[in-house]
Amino acid sequence: MPAIRLEGLVKHFGGEPGRRAPAGGGTAGGGVGGAAGGSPGGSAQNEAIVAVAGIDLEIVDGEFFSMLGPSGSGKTTTLRMIAGFERPTAGRIVLHGRDVTDLPPFERDVNTVFQDYALFPHMSVGENVAYGLMVRKVPRPEREVRVADALRMVRLEGYERRRPGQLSGGQRQRVALARALVNRPRVLLLDEPLGALDLKLREEMQIELKAIQQAVGITFIYVTHDQEEALTMSDRLAVFNRGRIEQLGTPADVYERPATRFVAGFVGTSNLLTGDSARAIIGSAGTFTVRPEKIHLVDPAATPGPDEASATGTIREVVYLGPDTRYIVALDAGGELVVTQQNLATSSMEALAAKGRVVRLTWKRQHNLPVGDG
């Protein structure tokens, strides 16, 4: 049995108040996308904003599942419907075989880690973590043991008496995690939980979150707009765009075989070859993408191998990134390709001096990824 099954989930914001749109949605027309999660209103009267336009999804028990997409793509709204903060306009939410579509949040066996952490400012860390157990009337001795365990898991033992205001962002984030996990939910929902942290802390927390998920063995549903985060942490991920899922698969699937032009662009760098340049370079019509790290920069006079595709062009821009350098190459056949090269033996001076140089790009033909036009 899947942990979660979403069937034809649709959410409109605004429009005529108090009227549920006809069931069996997914064919909602009109202005798609544009709704920031959880902000109804603001639209013209009687014209609904379609935040989620028909989601069908099964999430396996114990899986680390990410919902990836730009803001306004419907990922947060979908998460909020699973949590019970938003009522779907149409469709069903089934949690471990039980239809919870019309249940309030406090009757669902899920817990949420909020983007702004939502710690209660008038309670200590210990009281915050104990909150869920207290309102569910877990006896005090058991409560204390479980709170201590949860705080140990997030490496905050001994912080019980502090106030949330006295903690750093990373520590608050951990309290929020402990407060959710202490209830032992079967599904944990995380709404961009690392969004407010700086890069270094974020990378540490990614590893920690993944370790905690494996330790407790429950389903994590993780909403993020950061493709790197989604790729490094997830067992599977769904790429959201305009209220729909564009692609569903493992990180390797999504990165190496993007189903649509949008996915190719959003996950990784958009390196698209279309029309004439595709015909000239690859020899067939259609749209192709080549990941920038698969491309080699060679001397324009060099001859490519038999299994290689090749194109000539001029380096239009050089971006020095420290370990790597990114070259933007204007192709003679039309269009542009981004190439990243590790700076194994190149100094920054050499890299930057390459601007304006004529080069040949080569890559293995197997790295030409055909992309649908969806």
Next chain:
Amino acid sequence: MTWLHPRRGLQLRLLLAGPIGWLGVVYLGALLILLLNAFWTKDSFTGRVEPFSWTLDAFDSLITVEVYRTIAIRTVVMAILVTATDALIAFPIAYYMARIASARTRGLLVIAVLMPLWAAYLAKVYAWRTIIQGKGPLEWVLAPFGIAGPGLDEIANTWLVLSYLWLPYMILPIYASLERIPGSLLEASSDLGARAGSTFRRVILPLAFPGVVAGSIFTFSLTLGDYITPDLVSDTKFIGNVIYDNSSLGSLPLAAAYSLLPVAIMIVYLLVARRLGAFESL
């Protein structure tokens, strides 16, 4: 004036010298004279207060004459009653404004709450006087139920009218503190298993409490000091009435000594309020 430019401290001092000087001389000076007055002697023959003629007579009569004690207790109880009444009425209104009403309704309600503050104090009290007095609207409404109108000598009239007058001062700070509670806290509470009632008791109420205390500073101190309303709608005396009567005809030192009582009560009240975090809700 360019020489002033790098001298930020001097700039600030010059800027503030006027207002602070005014405040120091006029306000604190008046308070100081009030304080001194309480320790001066009144010439019983001419009725003149003799400056620097030190005595504790005024405090002595406040303590020994029972009626002053009764009036002091009556005033404090009234202030507590009015504050409690306003808190009970204001909370649901503020809650509706902050968390339930649509943006449009909320705007209208804020105007509705602020509007009475634009009307003259006396106009409002006289309006109540008209409502309450014999053969007035209140009597018309109560008569069919066989209840007699209160007339203009009930102490409860003071309670009713003061509660009405100070209600906006209670609604606004509570509204502000309720509006400041992030929606995600309520969602988190619900997410962690709390029903609406539990969320209200454990999250909303504690976070709005500083707002209630902030509002109570107004309702409590305004009630302690008021003497016009009690005079107009009832025949009962409060601290303010005694001070007023004595400052014109009776003993000025007694009036001064008596007025130190509400000042002392408010100092204690403000210290407690600060501890409860009320000043962050103003």
